[in-house]
Each structure stands twice: as structure tokens, then as C-alpha cells.
Amino acid sequence: MNEPEFAPSRILDAREFVAMTREILDPESVARERAADEVTDLLSSYSSTQVSTLATLLSAVAACEKGNSALEAELHAILELMSTGHVAFGHVAQLQDIRLKELSPELREYVTDLLDG
Structure with missing residues (x-):
């Protein structure tokens, strides 16, 4: 299987990555939503390890998320990270913990699509 080309233009340094x-x-859903949006804005700035780490972290946060806007941003960020070719199913497996029946049809479809790869 050929993986897509992935050559970051500038990799986040340790401080930037920890801040991300x-x-x-963050305890506030508005801040988590903003952070997820920032993940997609900086997509070309991550190493392959940072990509998989962010996908894992976002999946865990999404599995616990109560705010629909934040959840949508987190799922979108995961999708964008998956496009790099450095995210395996194990990195997003915690999305299985999301109770699909409690979501809007659009979010339910988003989660299903991510889990189907």
C-alpha cells in the first residue's frame, strides 16, 4: 500500500506541540473547538508521530465531548489528520465509545465514516 507524500514544511517544536x-x-468546549480548528490550520507542520499523537488525543477528547460544535471540530480535525496517511485505526479507536444514538444524524455519519476508515 502506497502512503501519501507527507513532508511537513516546518515541524512544531516541543513547546508548540505541548501548548497544542x-x-x-482545555476544560472549556469553546477552547477545545478552537484548538481542533487550529490543528487543521497547522496540518503541514506536524511530524508523522505528532499526527498520530494528535489523532489519538482528539479521539479520546471526542469520545468524552458534550458540545456538538466542539465535537464536530474534533471530528473534522481527525479526518484531516487521517488524510496524511499517518493515522491507523488504533489511533481513533476511542471513537467507538461515542454513543451514536445521542448524536445528530450528521455527527453520527461523521463518526461512522471515520471508524470505517
């Missing part, structure tokens, strides 16, 4: 992960874990 802290934002993803």
Missing part, C-alpha cells in the same frame, strides 16, 4: 495538546484538553 494543552489547548485540546
Whole structure:
């Protein structure tokens, strides 16, 4: 299987990466939503390890998310990270913990599509 080309233009340094992960874990859903949007804005700035780590972290956060806007942003960020070719099913497996029947049809479809790969 050929993986897509992935050559970051500039890799986030340790401080930037830690700051990003802290934002993803913020107690406020508005902040988590903003952080997920920022993940997609910086897509070309991650190493392959950072990509898989962010996907894993976002999946865990999404599995616990209560805010629909934040959840949608997190799922979109995961989808964008998956496009790099550095995210395996194991990185997003925690999405299985989301109770699909509690979601809107659009979010339900988003989660199903991500799990189907």
C-alpha cells in the first residue's frame, strides 16, 4: 500500500506541540473547538508521530465531548489528520465509545465514516 507524500514544511517544536495538546484538553468546549480548528490550520507542520499523537488525543477528547460544535471540530480535525496517511485505526479507536444514538444524524455519519476508515 502506497502512503501519501507527507513532508511537513516546518515541524512544531516541543513547546508548540505541548501548548497544542494543552489547548485540546482545555476544560472549556469553546477552547477545545478552537484548538481542533487550529490543528487543521497547522496540518503541514506536524511530524508523522505528532499526527498520530494528535489523532489519538482528539479521539479520546471526542469520545468524552458534550458540545456538538466542539465535537464536530474534533471530528473534522481527525479526518484531516487521517488524510496524511499517518493515522491507523488504533489511533481513533476511542471513537467507538461515542454513543451514536445521542448524536445528530450528521455527527453520527461523521463518526461512522471515520471508524470505517
